[in-house]
Amino acid sequence: MSGIENLYVTRPMLPPLADLLPLLEGIWSRRVLTNGGPLHEAFEAQLADDLGVSGVSLVSNATLGLILALRQCTPGSQVITSPFSFVATTHAIRWAGLEPVFADIDPQTMTLDPIAAAHAITPNTGGILPVHCYGRPCDVTGLSALAAAHDLRLIYDAAHAFGAQHFGRPLASFGDLSVLSFHATKVMNTFEGGAIICHDLETKRSLDALRNNGIVDEVEVTEIGLNAKMSELSAAVGLVELPYVRCWLEARKQVDQTYRELLASVPGIDCPPLPDGLDSNFAYFPILVSADYPLSRDELYLRLRRRGIYTRRYFFPLISNMAPYKHLPSAAPENLPHANEVAARVLCLPIYPDLSLDDLRRVTDSLAEFG
Ligand SMILES: Cc1ncc(COP(=O)(O)O)c(C=O)c1O
Structure with missing residues (x-):
């Protein structure tokens, strides 16, 4: 690379x-x-x-x-x-x-x-x-x-x-x-x-x-x-910075929209929709890797890394599974089924205002190619 x-x-x-x-x-x-x-x-x-x-x-x-x-x-x-x-x-x-x-x-x-x-x-x-x-x-x-x-x-x-x-x-x-x-x-x-x-x-x-x-x-x-x-x-x-933030959020919005367009045709990669009423700041771009994608979330994370694409598993592991907290009764996985499932599937893709279209395509092309 x-x-x-x-x-x-x-x-x-x-x-x-x-x-x-x-x-x-x-x-x-x-x-x-x-x-x-x-x-x-x-x-x-x-x-x-x-x-x-x-x-x-x-x-x-x-x-x-x-x-x-x-x-x-x-x-x-x-x-x-x-x-x-x-x-x-x-x-x-x-x-x-x-x-x-x-x-x-x-x-x-x-x-x-x-x-x-x-x-x-x-x-x-x-x-x-x-x-x-x-x-x-x-x-x-x-x-x-x-x-x-x-x-x-x-x-x-x-x-x-x-x-x-x-x-x-x-x-x-x-x-x-x-x-x-x-x-x-x-x-x-x-x-x-x-x-x-x-x-x-x-x-x-x-x-x-x-x-x-x-x-x-x-x-x-x-x-x-x-x-x-x-x-x-x-x-x-x-x-x-304050006067620049609006413009930075607009640029993030473009990245978000382009990801959604390009990933719509990649089976097994879900882009959780933005909720009604939210004027988003597009701070993160989480995807959920589903069972019909050929790679597990962790395999995908590692394959992308090998190509120099450093995604993050926000938020994995769950805080409830970390050493200082896993002994708590409320930390039991049976108590937190949705959190455990989302944490096992989620991957946050690169998003920032000056992410170029070429760089964004590097990410989406890789997801499509592995898929
Ligand atoms: C959800 C959440 N809470 C708290 C913090 C802590 O913020 P700070 O780094 O400003 O202490 C972070 C930082 O990334 C965060 O993502």
Whole structure:
């Protein structure tokens, strides 16, 4: 394969360096590097405006954002979550001192099934942590009714959801709290970064203190916080990127549509349709390999790798099958049949705004050729 570049599942986008330089000059002259500098405050305000919410607390990454958001649950309580996610979702529950309880996904939406979640509720349940997996919406109506009926905190892992709209409303604005990631692999990045979305200023004040070691002012520390602050440098990148995101999402949409057209004629490769009402951010392009495709999902993954096409098995293995969690009663495969099935079939293909048609065809031609 010499001379042919490797293709990866994603490739971070960056704004023109010329747009960033004036902001960097400002940082260099002010020497305010963190702790809520002017660019941090501007980025936070701009996000709150774009998302139509009253509270945004920027954080240094979504993992820490989830840990802080989960502090809203009763200490030591159980939190119901999806095993079909990146491992940070469940790790955050444990780091917040809470007990994860897995419930199955709906095989259509690939997100937490409210009926399965309802079955998992006990007198010790304090919250629900569903994941808008691939930027596809959870059943926000069903989950919100469930949380309200049992007085549970509803906290969304919205790490994949930036830029997605659900029936005209930003997906990240649902729930009591919701946590975005601006990691390098996301549709918008601040290299590392994230944001907690909330809906009242009192919660925002508490989150702002929590992300700064619980410090309220020079003499007052009210809570056991940690250092989860976003730096001024990351905020500068975020501010400069925001105007480009629409255009990047459009380019992703083209990639998504072209994949669907070219893969329609490949038997055994299913492209899960986008749900009604979703204005997608096209963050991922998952396919499901079915039994009538000649290769297993893992054989396909390896054959593509040998051609320099690095797909990812998001999300395999399930979190519930990982060493720290597989002993939990709720992790039993019988409890999670849909999650286990999807995890065994799924493969995420390369998708990013500047994926060329030739590169995309390299992927689809390989899938057709092996098929
Ligand atoms: C579903 C999900 N949750 C949480 C995270 C953690 O995000 P971060 O890398 O910003 O800590 C990720 C990261 O990829 C993720 O995919």
